[in-house]
Amino acid sequence: MSIKRYGVEGGVGTGGQKLPFARAVEAGGWLRVSGQTPMTDGEVVEGGIIEQTRLAFDNCLAIMQEAGYGVEDVVHVTAVLTDARYFSSFNKVFAEIFGANPPARICSVQDLVVDCKVEVDVSCYRADRA
Template sequence: MSIKRYGIEGGTGTGGQHLPFSSAVEAGGWLYVSGQTPMLHGEVVEGGIVEQSRLAIQNCLNIMKQAGYGLEHVVHVKVFLTDARYFQSFNKVFREVFGEHPPARVCCLADLVVDCKVEVDVTCYNAARVNG
């Protein structure tokens, strides 16, 4: 089984810092997308939980697409919220994105290392890519 790393050059975090990890890693048909926050070009996009949730999820989807995976391949999502009051609003965005076929999920409260409201990571599986 081979392991393929996406974005190994690392992304750009707040303040222009180099991020020393892959944006995703693929192994045996599985794709593990690193936690994504509502950032564009290394800066957190201001806004409420709905806007930040949409962008964090979209950042995951963009990485998945680059690796050749789609929504139909998502099997598990981890969500980190900074405030329990965001739970219902996040669920509305989650439902908009994943529709009638939602993946398994965990959602917890956490202090995040960047000043935002949400972080999301995604695990995907595509049997057609097992030997890829």
Template sequence: MTIKRFGSLGGVGTGGQHLPFSSAVQAGGWLMVSGQTPMTDGEVVEGGIIEQSRLAIQNCLDIMQQAGYGLDTVVHVTVILTDARYFQSFNKVFKEVFGAHPPARICAVASLVVDCKVEVDVTCYKAP
């Protein structure tokens, strides 16, 4: 099995720090996208949970597209919210994006290392 890494030179985190992990890793038809926060060019984009959720998910979708995967290939999503009160609002965005192809999902509440409201990762599969 071949393993292919995307963004392995590392992204840029808050304050311009180098992130020492791949944006995604592909192995045998699977694609695992690292957790994405609502960041653009290494800076958190301010806004409410709706705006931050859309951007975190879009960041995942952009990485997936670079690797040749689409929405219909998403099999699992992990969501971390910083406040349980964000759950319904996040679900609204989630349904907008994944409505036609709902994946399995886990959603948890925890503190994040980055000062934002949400982090999202995805696992995709397509036959090799």
């Protein structure tokens, strides 16, 4: 089994800092996407929890697409919210993205090292790539 890393050439975080981790790693049919925040070009995009959740998931989906995975391949999501009051709005966006075939999930409330409202990561699986 080989391991393929996506984005090790240097993702960009807040303030233009080079990130010391891969955007995603693929091995044995699994794709693990690193936590994504509502950032564009290394800067957090302002907005409410709905806009920030959509952008965080859009960032995950873009990495998944680059690796050849789709939303139907997502088996687990980890979500971190900075305020428990965001839970209902987060769930609305989550349901829009995953529809009738939602993945397993954990959602917690914690402080984030980036000044935003949400961070998400996804785990995907494709048997044809195992």
